[in-house]
Amino acid sequence: MNVVKLLEYLGDIVDTSSKVPLSNKVMVNKKEILDVITQIMSEMPEELKKSQWILSEKDKILNDAVKEANEIKKQEIETIKMQIDKHSITLEAEKRARKLLEDAENEAKQIKLSALHYVDELLCHLDSQLDDRQEQFNEKVQREAQSLSINVQNDFNSIREIIKNNISEIREVK
Structure with missing residues (x-):
């Protein structure tokens, strides 16, 4: 008999x-119940x-089943990824991205060249201004040197005149 x-x-x-x-109670044959319980217990382990x-x-x-489902899912994801990579929309997007990158690099080169050209013009203009200022400075220094030379010469001449007068006076005194 099974359980x-x-x-x-x-x-x-x-x-x-x-x-x-x-009451809701019943009277049972104790021996009969215990025999059935013993039989149940003997069959329970099996x-x-x-x-x-x-x-x-x-x-x-x-x-x-879960492992197999996960493996199938993983394979399907890889398959889908490969299909997406080969899809014309993906290929077109990659082509556009390369074109945009190329255009951006060309524009960056143009901006760099324009900036270098602008800096070159500024430096040339600055060099020209420095030449003009140096020439003006040299002319001013020459004028002031000539003026100073004339003044020194005049001062020397005045001093010589004074010395000559002093010599004459001393000779007259003798």
Whole structure:
């Protein structure tokens, strides 16, 4: 007898037993109940082993199915990625990106060349201004040097004149 049949038999015993008046209780044959419980207990280990094996097999099957599903999912994602990479929209987008990058590099070169040209013009203008200022400075220095030379010469001439007068006076005194 298996456990389920024994449990059903135990239920029949309770259902067919005499009832205690004025209560929900029943009177059962203690020996008969204990015999059924003993039989259930003797069959339980085998039934438990079977149920545990069934549960472990169920878990193993589920785990294998999940692993297989994940592997299939991974393969499908890779397939989709490869299809996307080969798709004409992706290829067109990559082509546009390269063109935009090329245009940006060309524009950057033009801006750099324009900036270098502008700096070159500024430096040439500055060099020209420095030449003009140097020429003006040299002319001013020459004018001032000539003026100073004339003044020094005049001062020397005045001093010589004074010295000559002093010499004349000294010679007259003698």
